[in-house]
Amino acid sequence: MERNFIFTSESVAEGHPDKLCDQISDGVLDIIIKDDPKGRVACETFVTVGLVIVGGEITTKCYVDLPSLVRRIIEEVGYTNPDFGFNYRTCGLLSSISRQSPDIAQGVNRGGAGDQGLMVGYACRETKELMPFPIMMAHKLVRRLAEVRKKGILSYLGPDGKSQVTVKYQNGKPVNVLDVVISSQHTPEMSPRKKQKKLHEGITEEVIKKVIPRKMLDKKTCYHINPTGKFEIGGPQSDTGMTGRKIIVDTYGGMAAHGGGAFSGKDPTKVDRSASYLARYLAKNIVAADLAERCEVQLAYVIGEKQPVSLLCNTFHTGKISEEQMVKIIRKQLDLSPEGIIKKFDLRKPIYRRTACYGHFGREENGFNWEKTDLSPILKKEAGI
Numbered sequence: 001m002e003r004n005f006i007f008t009s010e011s012v013a014e015g016h017p018d019k020l021c022d023q024i025s026d027g028v029l030d031i032i033i034k035d036d037p038k039g040r041v042a043c044e045t046f047v048t049v050g051l052v053i054v055g056g057e058i059t060t061k062c063y064v065d066l067p068s069l070v071r072r073i074i075e076e077v078g079y080t081n082p083d084f085g086f087n088y089r090t091c092g093l094l095s096s097i098s099r100q101s102p103d104i105a106q107g108v109n110r111g112g113a114g115d116q117g118l119m120v121g122y123a124c125r126e127t128k129e130l131m132p133f134p135i136m137m138a139h140k141l142v143r144r145l146a147e148v149r150k151k152g153i154l155s156y157l158g159p160d161g162k163s164q165v166t167v168k169y170q171n172g173k174p175v176n177v178l179d180v181v182i183s184s185q186h187t188p189e190m191s192p193r194k195k196q197k198k199l200h201e202g203i204t205e206e207v208i209k210k211v212i213p214r215k216m217l218d219k220k221t222c223y224h225i226n227p228t229g230k231f232e233i234g235g236p237q238s239d240t241g242m243t244g245r246k247i248i249v250d251t252y253g254g255m256a257a258h259g260g261g262a263f264s265g266k267d268p269t270k271v272d273r274s275a276s277y278l279a280r281y282l283a284k285n286i287v288a289a290d291l292a293e294r295c296e297v298q299l300a301y302v303i304g305e306k307q308p309v310s311l312l313c314n315t316f317h318t319g320k321i322s323e324e325q326m327v328k329i330i331r332k333q334l335d336l337s338p339e340g341i342i343k344k345f346d347l348r349k350p351i352y353r354r355t356a357c358y359g360h361f362g363r364e365e366n367g368f369n370w371e372k373t374d375l376s377p378i379l380k381k382e383a384g385i
Helices: 017-035 066-077 102-108 133-150 193-211 271-288 323-333 338-345 376-383
Strands: 005-012 040-048 051-059 092-098 117-124 157-170 173-186 222-225 294-301 310-314
Touching: 005 133, 005 173, 017 040, 017 051, 017 066, 051 066, 066 092, 117 271, 133 157, 133 173, 133 193, 173 193, 193 222, 271 294, 271 310, 271 338, 271 376, 310 323, 323 376
Parallel strands: 051 092, 173 222
Antiparallel strands: 005 157, 040 051, 117 294, 157 173, 294 310
C-alpha cells in the first residue's frame, strides 16, 4: 500500500538572479553551437549589484559579441525599468574565458564522456507530462507570472519571483494542494498596504487560479503572496546569482535523486547534461510503455570513456518486468555513449536557452527531444507485454 505524506516543490521566475545566470550561460552556448556545432562550451555566469561576470572554458571557431549578447538577454528577461535596480543598459560586464583543457579534450575527441559523474532521470503518472505534480504546478505558476507581466495583465510585476506548492498525497497520489506561495517583485507604486491587497487579488485570480486545477483547491488551501509584506527590491540588486544553483528546480522538484551536476552553460559532450536527458527519456518511456507506475534511472560515466559504467532502473516495486530485464532491453536498443545521445536527441542545435527556465523536463515542445515516447512501443514489444 502506498503511503500518505505531504510534499513541497519550488520554482523560480526567469528574472531570479540564478535563473538569469542560467539563461546567459545557455545563451552563450546557443550562439556558439549555432555557428560551430562541435564547439566546446563550459560557461558560468555570476551577477550581483550592477555587475555581470561571465567565465569558463570555451573552444570554438566562431566569434561571440559577448557584451551585446548578455545585454540582450537581460533586456528580454525584463530588466529595463530603473525601478528594479538592475538595468541591461547600465550594468557592468566582465569576462574571463579560456580554452578547454587539452587533457580533457583528448578524451572527448575520441567520443568519450566530458567528465565523470552520475545522472538521474525520473517519471511518474501524476501528470500528463509524466512528471511529479508539485514541480509541474510550481513551474506553471512562475511561467504564468511572466505571461501576465509581459502581456500587461499585471503590469506592475517585476522580473524576479518564486513559487512553491505543497501537496497532500493519499495512497501515493496527489489529492489536494495545501499551500501555494508566490513571491513576485513589483514596482514601488504597489508597496502601500492598500495596493498590496490589489496585488494579492491579481495574483490569486490571474495566476494561481488559472494554473492549479480547481479540484485540487479547497477552502483550506492557503495562499501566501509576498509573505514579507512587499517585494520591491529584487533581482541582482537584492541577491547574487550564479549558474547552476537551481538544480532541483531544473529537474524533479526533490521527488527524485540528483547526481549533483548542473546543466546550463554545458555543451552536450558534458554528460552532466546530455546523460541526464537520456535518463529522463528512459524513465519516461518505461512509464509510457506501462512497464511501471514510476521509474528512476541512474547512469554513471568515466571521463574519456564512451559507455556508462553503470545503468540502474528503480521502479519502486511497480514494475511489470524485472529491473534487470529493463536494463538488458535498454542496452540492446540504444547507444548510450555521449555521441549516441547527441545523435539521438539532435543536441548540436541552439535549443538550450529555452531549457534554462521552467525546468528541463515535462516540456513537450519543439527541441525537447528527450521528452518523446517513441521508445515505448519497442520496450513493450521487447518485454512481451
